[in-house]
Amino acid sequence: MKQRFTSTSTHKVDAKGRVSIPAEFRRVLDRGDPDRDPGTNPRVHVLYGDPREPWLTCHSMASFEEIADLLDEMEENDPLLPALNAYYFRHADTLTIDDSGRLILSKSLRDRVGVDGEAVFAGMGKTFRIHSPDAPQESVDPLAALLGTLPEGTSIASLLPRKRRPVD
8 A cells, every 4th residue: 555645734843853643654664675674663754955945855765766766767878967976965964753754854954944943844746845934835835736727617636647447
């Protein structure tokens, strides 16, 4: 059974940058880090390399390994490879959850997304985001922007892709 990050919650961030991860997120991270040493806490891969985004994008280790595998499959001379490697490897940190279920966000990570005193954890399925409660709503909530473009009466569910049946 695949586990996904769902829901949104706001958590206090202390002066040292410690913030509690929602319990549901911790369970997904725990299951998404099966290769860690026994008795150690799960890890999370935190991306911060896109300056256009006012959030940190967080992956379980399993989710990140899927991406790393895709990058490994790219041709060495692909012109996108250096930028993608920089985004996923150089502009990223792997953090370990502490024994109290918290992440320690460095000052540079907190400053990068304007987190000061509180952080919002927003489930995005395979990933989750951490952002400031003061982040512009239109940038952190793609649903609001989408709803403004849909014809009246269009349901969100109608936008899901439909599996195609094989032709007999």
